Amino acid sequence: MRPVKFSHLSRRERQIMDLLYQHGRLTAAEVHARLPEAPSYSAVRALLRVLEQKGHVRHQEEGLRYVFLPKVPREKAKQSALAHLVRTFFAGSAGQAAAALLDASAGKLTAEELDRIAGLVEKARKEGR
Numbered sequence: 001m002r003p004v005k006f007s008h009l010s011r012r013e014r015q016i017m018d019l020l021y022q023h024g025r026l027t028a029a030e031v032h033a034r035l036p037e038a039p040s041y042s043a044v045r046a047l048l049r050v051l052e053q054k055g056h057v058r059h060q061e062e063g064l065r066y067v068f069l070p071k072v073p074r075e076k077a078k079q080s081a082l083a084h085l086v087r088t089f090f091a092g093s094a095g096q097a098a099a100a101l102l103d104a105s106a107g108k109l110t111a112e113e114l115d116r117i118a119g120l121v122e123k124a125r126k127e128g129r
Helices: 011-023 028-034 041-053 074-090 094-104 111-128
Strands: 057-062 065-070
Touching: 011 028, 011 041, 011 057, 011 065, 011 074, 028 041, 028 065, 041 057, 041 065, 074 094
Parallel strands: none
Antiparallel strands: 057 065
């Protein structure tokens, strides 16, 4: 499977993908109802067709309607988006990205989250030796 290129999506296409990942599967009418300041219903259907042509979405026929689903698993899409973010804003440095996230989240992380992060840092140190 080729890498997921979510950076090549328009704002509306990203909004639709966000909805599909949140809900798992939606009809065009359901996407239309959930989009903020939604364009026309026919424009939503056209956007879903474009996303399908780009390889991000697939559909299943259920009776007389199409139900749309993300084609790429959420985990793979998340990894691709994160890699793009790190390359674009942090010059490829995962450390800088992690530090920025921790700085922005200061005081908002639970003890469990901090323990998990500490464990990941320790694991990275051991694997780096």
